[in-house]
Amino acid sequence: MHTSYTELAHRISEGHRLTRDEALEILSADDEATFDIGHAASTLRHQHFGNTVKVNYLVNLKSGLCPEDCSYCSQRLGSAAEILKYSWIKPEEAVRQGSLGVVGGASRICMVASGKGPTDRDVDRVSRMIEGLKESNPDIEVCACLGILKDGQAQRLKQAGADAYNHNLNTSEDHYAEICSTHSFSERVATVNQAHDAGLQACSGLIVGMGESPEQLVDAVFSLVELDSESIPVNFLMPFEGTPLEGTWELTPLKCLRILSMVRFAAPDKEIRMAGGREMHLRSLQPTALLVVNSLFLGDYLTSEGQSAVDDLRMIQDSGFVVLGAEDRDLVAEHEAYLQAHQQDLSDADTGAEESTAPAQAVAPCGQVASCSKENGASGSVPLTIRRRGVGTSVAPNA
Ligand code: SF4
Numbered sequence: 001m002h003t004s005y006t007e008l009a010h011r012i013s014e015g016h017r018l019t020r021d022e023a024l025e026i027l028s029a030d031d032e033a034t035f036d037i038g039h040a041a042s043t044l045r046h047q048h049f050g051n052t053v054k055v056n057y058l059v060n061l062k063s064g065l066c067p068e069d070c071s072y073c074s075q076r077l078g079s080a081a082e083i084l085k086y087s088w089i090k091p092e093e094a095v096r097q098g099s100l101g102v103v104g105g106a107s108r109i110c111m112v113a114s115g116k117g118p119t120d121r122d123v124d125r126v127s128r129m130i131e132g133l134k135e136s137n138p139d140i141e142v143c144a145c146l147g148i149l150k151d152g153q154a155q156r157l158k159q160a161g162a163d164a165y166n167h168n169l170n171t172s173e174d175h176y177a178e179i180c181s182t183h184s185f186s187e188r189v190a191t192v193n194q195a196h197d198a199g200l201q202a203c204s205g206l207i208v209g210m211g212e213s214p215e216q217l218v219d220a221v222f223s224l225v226e227l228d229s230e231s232i233p234v235n236f237l238m239p240f241e242g243t244p245l246e247g248t249w250e251l252t253p254l255k256c257l258r259i260l261s262m263v264r265f266a267a268p269d270k271e272i273r274m275a276g277g278r279e280m281h282l283r284s285l286q287p288t289a290l291l292v293v294n295s296l297f298l299g300d301y302l303t304s305e306g307q308s309a310v311d312d313l314r315m316i317q318d319s320g321f322v323v324l325g326a327e328d329r330d331l332v333a334e335h336e337a338y339l340q341a342h343q344q345d346l347s348d349a350d351t352g353a354e355e356s357t358a359p360a361q362a363v364a365p366c367g368q369v370a371s372c373s374k375e376n377g378a379s380g381s382v383p384l385t386i387r388r389r390g391v392g393t394s395v396a397p398n399a
Contacts (some may be wrong), residue, residue, distance in 0.1 A: 005033075005040035008265065013047055018266045023218045026262040034254045034261075035288075041261035042291035044268040049294040052324040053316050054108065054271055056143075056295065057101025057399065060302045060391050061126070062088045062113040068182045071244040072170075072207055072237055074303045074386075075114045077182075080242030083303040086392045088113070088122075094129040097391045099136060100399040103338055104298050104309050105323040105331045108141040109133060110166060110203075112302060116183060117148035117191075120156075127160030134161040139325070143203055143231075148183060149191045154198035164231065165195035166203040172219035175212050192227050205233035205275065208259050209251040217259070221266050231295070232270050234260055236277030238304055238384050253285040260292045276301045280382040287319045299398035305385040309399050310335055339396075 005026075012018060026037055064075045064085030074081035089097075098109040111129060118126065123146070130142050144157050145166035154165060169188050170176075176185035192202045204227060206220055224232055236256055239248045256278075263272050273295035274282065282289050290296075299309040306312070313331045316323060323331055390397030 005037045006043070009040040009043045012265060012268055013044060018262075020215075020218055020222070023221065023262050023266060024214055026265060027214045027217065027258055029258060031254045034257050037261045038257050038288060038292055041264040044264055045272075045292055045294055048269045049271075051321045052294065052327070053290060053321045054273075054295040054324045055104065055106045055298050055312075055316075056108045056110055056273065057098070057104065057106035057298050058110045058112060058300070058302060059094055059097045059101070060084075060112055060114075061094055061129070062086065062115065063303060063392055064114060066114040066116070068116050068180065070170075070180045070182075072179060072210055072239075074238075074240040074243055076243065079240070081240040081303070081386065082242070083240075083386055084388070084392045088125060089391060091125065091128045091132055093391070095132040095136060097397065097399075098129075098133045098140075098142075100397055101298060102137050102140055104335055104399045105313060105326045105329075106140075106298055107323075107325040108143055108164070109137075110143045110145055110297075112145040112166070113147070115147050117150065118146040118153060120150075120153070122146065123153045123156050127156060130157070130160040130162050143201075145203075147191075148187050149194050151194075154194045154200055158198045158200055162200060164201035164203050165191075165198075166231075166233075167191045167195065168205045168207070168233065168235075169220055169223055169227075170205075170207045171210060171212050172216035172223065174219070175210075175216045179210055189223070189227065192229065196228070201230045202227065203231035203233065204229040205231075205235065205273070206263075207235040207237055207276075208256075209237035209248065209277075209281070210245060211248065211250070218262075221263055225267050229267075230270060231273065232263060232267055233273040233275035233295075233297075234263055234293070235275040236281035238277045238280065238301075240304075240384065251281045253282050256282045257285055257289060257292070260289055264292050271295045273297070276304070276306075279307050280384060283382055287315050290316065290319050290321055300387050300390055303387050305387050305389070305398065310339075 066075045067077050069077045074083045101109050141163040143164035143166050144162045173185040192204045195202050239245045272293045274289050274293045298312050300306045389395035
């Protein structure tokens with residue numbers, strides 16, 4: 001058993017690359033050792049990113065209606081999850097929604113659409129959105145996430161001004177067939193490589209808690225390191241009712257912290273993001289996790305709700321961190337004032353979706369729909385709440 005994680009972090013800071021055995025040892029460590037591991041990982045985080053947190057903001061351009069069968073996904077073929085379903089939102093709505101994330105301190109807007117991959121017409125449509133967003137927010141970074149790319153599409157997105165392309169590996173090659181049968185791990189790898197070849201930054205990460213073994217998790221992380229993914233989102237499975245992984249609760253807050261720490265040891269200088277599911281799986285350890293990761297999504301996810309954006313910003317501030325690019329601003333105060341001043345405009349917005357099939361349900365101002373909430377059966381009390389606000393609805397977004 002490795003007894004000094006601090007020493008391991010020191011060796012990594014001097015060029016040592018985490019070995020598989022070391023990675024497995026971190027994952028299998030006792031709960032009591034976890035804060036020592038997190039502390040050691042935090043020295044690497046501090047070395048490369050100081051006290052900054054990169055804030056990213058998701059805009060779901062097209063929701064549900066996907067022909068693929070990724071078992072973790074609420075938008076999959078045959079999903080009975082009662083998510084919002086809508087086709088492409090209008091370019092001007094995408095720009096408006098993305099700009100709201102900028103107000104919240106986001107330095108990167110992630111434009112995401114469901115589906116196996118885009119047609120050339122889809123790429124043109126998203127290119128217009130990127131150009132519009134860059135025109136109104138010249139300093140913002142844009143990441144596109146449209147699925148598996150065909151030849152030339154990454155270049156087209158780059159020409160439109162995209163900075164990055166997201167395509168997660170999600171899990172290891174030998175676990176991939178367990179979670180998806182309609183496309184392969186190698187197709188995912190090829191898309192990450194296409195993004196790189198076109199000069200886009202690669203954003204590629206994981207979903208943990210899907211039945212993978214520790215060895216498979218390590219394989220997935222090492223694949224991401226090998227692919228030189230500049231940004232690594234770590235998602236914690238949100239087991240939507242109506243999907244094959246419904247009822248799968250494998251994670252605890254301390255286990256999540258060990259996973260994030262292992263990723264930091266493996267990729268010390270990469271942007272590591274605590275992504276979807278952090279609220280229900282890390283729970284009260286979210287601020288502790290900020291010592292290890294340097295990035296998060298503000299507000300809501302694609303089809304589920306996150307904690308309030310103001311709470312995210314307050315968590316960052318209270319933990320002694322600053323939002324990258326907004327180091328001298330009091331974003332909590334600014335954000336609260338903005339929301340107060342614009343509440344009416346935000347609520348009056350058109351949904352912007354070309355064909356919305358969102359359920360016509362009464363929605364409370366907080367966006368909660370009681371019938372879609374689910375208690376964490378494993379050990380927690382943070383509900384999985386289907387998103388009923390923001391893009392695709394007429395309710396103000398959590399931004
Ligand atoms: S992850 Fe993407 S490709 Fe897979 S089912 Fe969901 S939307 Fe479709």
